[in-house]
Amino acid sequence: MKLLHDSWLVCARAMRPLWRSPMTLAFAMFQPVLFLVLFGPLLQPLGDRFGAPDGNSWQFFVPGLLVQLAILSPGMAGFGVIFEHRSGVIERMRVTPLSRTALLLGRVAKDAVTLIAQSALLVVAGALFGLRASVPGALLGLLLIGLVAIALAAVSNAVALRMLDREWMFAPTMSQISVLVVLLSGLLLPMSLAPDWLRWLSMANPLSYVVDAERALFAGRIADPVVLTGSLVAVALTATTVLWGTRTYQRQDS
Amino acid sequence: MIRVRGLTRRFTGKHGTVDAVRGVDLDVEAGELVGFLGPNGAGKTTTLRMLTTLLRPTSGEARVAGRDLLTDPDGVRERIGYVAQSGTLAFDYPVHEELEMQGRFYGLDRARARSRCTELLAELDLSELHDRLVATLSGGQRRRLDIAMGLVHSPELLFLDEPTTGLDPTSRAALWDRIRALRDERGMTVFLSTHYLDEADALCDRLLVIDNGVIVASGSPDELKRSVSGDAVTMTVHSGAIEAGQVADGIDGTSEVTVDGEVVRLRVRRGDEALPVLLNALRDKDIELASVTVKRPTLDDVFHSVTGRSLHEEVAA
Ligand SMILES: Nc1ncnc2c1ncn2[C@@H]1O[C@H](COP(=O)(O)OP(=O)(O)O)[C@@H](O)[C@H]1O
Ligand SMILES: [Mg+2]
Numbered sequence: 001m002k003l004l005h006d007s008w009l010v011c012a013r014a015m016r017p018l019w020r021s022p023m024t025l026a027f028a029m030f031q032p033v034l035f036l037v038l039f040g041p042l043l044q045p046l047g048d049r050f051g052a053p054d055g056n057s058w059q060f061f062v063p064g065l066l067v068q069l070a071i072l073s074p075g076m077a078g079f080g081v082i083f084e085h086r087s088g089v090i091e092r093m094r095v096t097p098l099s100r101t102a103l104l105l106g107r108v109a110k111d112a113v114t115l116i117a118q119s120a121l122l123v124v125a126g127a128l129f130g131l132r133a134s135v136p137g138a139l140l141g142l143l144l145i146g147l148v149a150i151a152l153a154a155v156s157n158a159v160a161l162r163m164l165d166r167e168w169m170f171a172p173t174m175s176q177i178s179v180l181v182v183l184l185s186g187l188l189l190p191m192s193l194a195p196d197w198l199r200w201l202s203m204a205n206p207l208s209y210v211v212d213a214e215r216a217l218f219a220g221r222i223a224d225p226v227v228l229t230g231s232l233v234a235v236a237l238t239a240t241t242v243l244w245g246t247r248t249y250q251r252q253d254s
Numbered sequence: 255m256i257r258v259r260g261l262t263r264r265f266t267g268k269h270g271t272v273d274a275v276r277g278v279d280l281d282v283e284a285g286e287l288v289g290f291l292g293p294n295g296a297g298k299t300t301t302l303r304m305l306t307t308l309l310r311p312t313s314g315e316a317r318v319a320g321r322d323l324l325t326d327p328d329g330v331r332e333r334i335g336y337v338a339q340s341g342t343l344a345f346d347y348p349v350h351e352e353l354e355m356q357g358r359f360y361g362l363d364r365a366r367a368r369s370r371c372t373e374l375l376a377e378l379d380l381s382e383l384h385d386r387l388v389a390t391l392s393g394g395q396r397r398r399l400d401i402a403m404g405l406v407h408s409p410e411l412l413f414l415d416e417p418t419t420g421l422d423p424t425s426r427a428a429l430w431d432r433i434r435a436l437r438d439e440r441g442m443t444v445f446l447s448t449h450y451l452d453e454a455d456a457l458c459d460r461l462l463v464i465d466n467g468v469i470v471a472s473g474s475p476d477e478l479k480r481s482v483s484g485d486a487v488t489m490t491v492h493s494g495a496i497e498a499g500q501v502a503d504g505i506d507g508t509s510e511v512t513v514d515g516e517v518v519r520l521r522v523r524r525g526d527e528a529l530p531v532l533l534n535a536l537r538d539k540d541i542e543l544a545s546v547t548v549k550r551p552t553l554d555d556v557f558h559s560v561t562g563r564s565l566h567e568e569v570a571a
Pocket of ligand 1: 295296299
């Protein structure tokens with residue numbers, strides 16, 4: 001099928017630099033590991049208040065950290081778009097008969113694959129700190145994280161492509177979107193501690209449902225309704241953002 | 255191969271609107287090597303980006319390589335190659351990876367993409383750069399690789415946007431030979447834009463001169479030059495420039511006589527034949543010349559005669 005084949009080609013091209021120097025992958029993980037080392041222990045005595053099972057706050061914290069990584073890291077995908085636009089690669093690829101959807105899907109697939117690999121490493125690192133997680137739950141959790149990565153990368157691609165004539169605005173715009181989504185998702189501290197207005201706001205953020213689902217999955221509560229809700233929200237979010245991103249690649253107006 | 259009618263493009267931004275292309279009609283036959291000549295900002299890139307499906311025309315219609323631009327952009331994409339003005343290459347890839355991947359994007363399988371890559375690198379004298387990172391190539395090598403990228407699927411029609419900008423004279427001449435060979439040896443149709451008069455003159459069968467988003471002249475370089483009213487004569491006199499101007503004006507066949515300090519300029523159909531007559535007339539009036547030159551019309555004269563401006567002034571600006 002042309003769409004899959006084309007997406008595969010675009011993704012394969014985007015993965016090449018990573019193949020050549022896989023260490024860049026580990027380098028991008030430095031920041032989440034810092035969170036694990038320097039922030040994780042702070043939550044340790046608070047495990048009970050989060051409703052973390054057995055007072056083990058890692059089971060609360062690591063899933064949140066994964067979602068944070070899935071927001072911040074693919075959120076920067078647009079920098080690659082701006083860079084490749086400057087060198088003429090984006091236009092060159094838009095002149096080929098590649099499917100427009102593949103131009104986006106291939107790129108974001110690379111971001112998702114990268115992120116899932118990083119997340120897996122982070123889960124292993126978390127285990128060294130004392131994370132105890134259900135294995136099937138964690139595997140499903142990684143899949144869900146991949147969807148979030150696709151959604152954020154698609155948004156980042158679209159925002160970058162729509163701002164090519166004022167690219168200096170991309171970094172502030174995208175980081176504001178990312179921080180807003182992080183803060184309103186309850187991924188660092190639970191929204192159960194929040195005043196009502198803040199909790200209401202967080203309910204408007206699709207990522208907060210994903211965070212709840214991730215925590216349930218890591219705790220092994222795969223049948224918990226929040227898992228279904230979180231997954232459906234993630235699928236809807238990914239579909240919408242990919243559609244938006246594809247339309248951006250189809251645009252011919254600048 | 256290309257048929258364009260009433261093509262326009264308006265850019266609307268916060269700071270007002272720009273009519274970059276304002277009603278372009280053009281026809282290019284198969285096997286032609288056509289130059290799109292005009293100063294910076296004339297609308298060359300905008301036109302090329304419309305014809306290569308990157309930019310939607312504000313109005314107008316076009317058939318490119320036998321396909322309708324608006325209703326069948328994919329059909330157009332399969333049949334054309336496009337080499338953008340500002341390059342096409344990512345710096346952090348080896349030469350062969352970029353070229354092979356480009357082949358895959360155009361539907362070649364892995365083996366075919368690899369052999370096509372070897373073929374093209376050899377053809378463009380880049381074989382020894384097969385494994386090098388794009389970042390380490392010289393300007394001329396990079397430009398040749400850009401062109402290889404546009405040729406990977408052997409298109410019938412190749413668009414080149416300012417192919418030799420930024421190259422040294424030797425690389426430019428070598429690139430002209432390559433471009434000519436594409437047409438001569440493979441019968442490819444080439445449509446290239448340029449703001450260089452020498453390039454337009456030396457390389458193209460036919461020129462379309464564009465200024466301010468409209469085509470102001472077209473024809474072969476020779477036809478265009480012949481259309482300008484004759485040769486340019488420039489005389490410098492020691493004294494009596496005004497009088498010399500009057501003398502020149504009185505001679506049959508001269509036109510556009512201007513006097514600027516000690517310099518008298520005029521046009522005349524056959525400069526070589528008019529000169530003796532002119533010199534005799536001046537001697538009769540005891541006007542002594544310091545120097546005199548006769549120049550065949552250039553493409554710049556063509557541009558000047560249709561726009562009232564010099565192409566070079568625009569380029570410098
Ligand atoms: N994306 C754009 N937005 C606004 N104006 C543009 C855009 N692209 C080109 N222009 C304007 O259109 C005109 C023609 O530009 P261009 O086609 O690049 O000229 P050329 O290639 O002949 O130098 C210029 O005035 C340029 O500033
Ligand atoms: Mg241009």
